[in-house]
Amino acid sequence: MNLPKHLLPTTVVGSYPQPDWLVDRAMLSKSVPRTRMRDMWRLPEEHLEEAQDDATIVAIRDMERAGIDIVTDGEIRRESYSNRFATALEGVDAENPAMIISRAGHETPVPRVVGKVRRTRAVEVRDMEFLRRNTDRPAKITLPGPFTMSQQAKNEFYKDDEELALAFAEAVNAEARDLEKAGANIIQLDEPWVRNNPDLARRYAVKAINRALEGIKVPTVVHLCFGYAAVVPGSTKPAGYSFLSELADTIAEQISIEAAQPRLDLGVLKDLAAKKIMLGVLDLGDPEIETVDVIADRIRNGLKYVAADRLVVAPDCGMKYMPRARAFGKLKAMADAAALVRREIG
Template sequence: MPGHLLPTTVVGSYPQPDWLVDRAMLSKSIPRIRLQGMWRIQRPLLEEAQDDATIVAIHDMEQAGIDIVSDGEIRRESYSNRFATALDGIDADNPAIIISPAGNKTPVPRVVGPIRRRYPVELRDMEFLRRNTTRAAKITLPGPFTLSQQAQDDFYHDDEAVAMAFAEVVNAEAGDLQRAGADVIQLDESWVRSNPQAARRYAVKAINRALDNITVPTIVHVCFGYAAIVPGSSKPRGYPFLTELADCCATQISIEAAQPRLDLGVLKELSGKSIVLGVLDLGDPEVEPVAVIAERIRNGLKVVAPERLVVAPDCGMKYLPRATAFGKLKAMCAAAARVREEFA
């Protein structure tokens, strides 16, 4: 792990190349069931193509100066669907339809039996990442609360029981990833802000079960949604569920802060956690100046001690053009270095 102040990382995803995915199809939604038509490469060669694109993503992160890299989530159609649809008890072939308050219809998997893991879903991903970087390596998993909110329960008939069943399989997966060499394991729990009432009842309980006996640093990531899908004008300046995460066992909390211009005073309530602070506005099509990003880092340091602050983009970079993503990461790393020098 990096030994210096203000280490840099990514939230998880990195842009998939145009030769690998149909980005026009990808841009229409965040799939909850499989979206096989997104891939431009046919199945016999798809795994090899994904491996090649993963190496490119790792190389880009390293060249930009990222201290804690991911595999870019290159093999995933979304941050959650690949894991969810690999589980027993999940029917993704006959999806349910969830209608959002805005009237948008989204196909989601149905829970039709006991949720169990057939095999380690991301183990090969972690092993591949470990072989292809000497830097600290992060792997991400969808969190159990979010998984439960992205499926229709036709079996347990108890929303907390569904979340806890997902927590069991996430915990088994996290254990395998830790043994495969993960330096950091992150749970993506964006849906705690979508349903804060349910989150207050059992999200922390589910997160703690998912991370039980995991000894490497752990992160819970929360956000308001991809900038390409959720415009900044609709993002509030505060989270309806955030300070409650002080009670979870994760060592770090990762937040989107730059695009929504979050009031960082709330972070005082998370004084027992390290903070992975989002300092890149992914809704801005331009690469922010180093000085702008550096000032966002300094604003974080007003409420978070430097030894507890990790520098990151707001969210995953999946929907950005690759050149933009690389430029933003490079500027972020330069900004972190500039602020780090102020402590010398």
């Protein structure tokens, strides 16, 4: 399966809305869980996998219908972007969580790392195989990044957080190699926490990311954002990244950034001249479906800083917390806007 040959290919960051018949969206809306949230699922265990498969097909078809070039499985089987993989690893105790207090003073239950972190089984390989069987479009799958996972757990085993992050990187790398064999055309690491703790990230995040992507032959992406629009209001989002230029030193081919909602000054992209840029052009905090013209202007703005053959068009972040009709409408407008700008630049 080849990647799109045309300029300005479109994709999603990762997640797509899960149906109300599958998940309790009111429960989901309260947090981005680090430990397991099994009560979120509306179906009993014996029917859950089949239901998740059906909902995944709906997500894939929506993306195809909207005109998205590079699709995902919508992360339909996940309670959050990170917890499904992190809690499947040996050495991680999610049943007896620790409590971490956020800067805002909120308590969040997180897994405790109580032993050597090891991947003893495939976690997302069936997801990738299912996606590959159900679309003829290029397919991307996402994994939580090692730095982010190390920040979302309580370290009770390793001598420091760097050692923990590198252990997570080993596990991610083993999974990524199997996902490549299962048919992934692109593999993406989600690393939003590098901007939460930039000083720590500067010490070892790039090292951990590079270990996680070592030996992967298909294109790789690192995604960072300011948080889901449903959880982090636009008014609290900074106007710039505290950790971005450092990602030039990663072996990832692409860097994925949120730009629409925070009205990011794209001048920062000059520091990533060697990378392809997955540019967020959909404001997921805006309840309105942007017009094709508005999105096209955001793409044109990106082209002032990034050559057309290095620009990939995407939403700001995952679409998990949105109503499905809104998510589909935004994706359709985005695909139409990319097609419009593509025609303009020939």
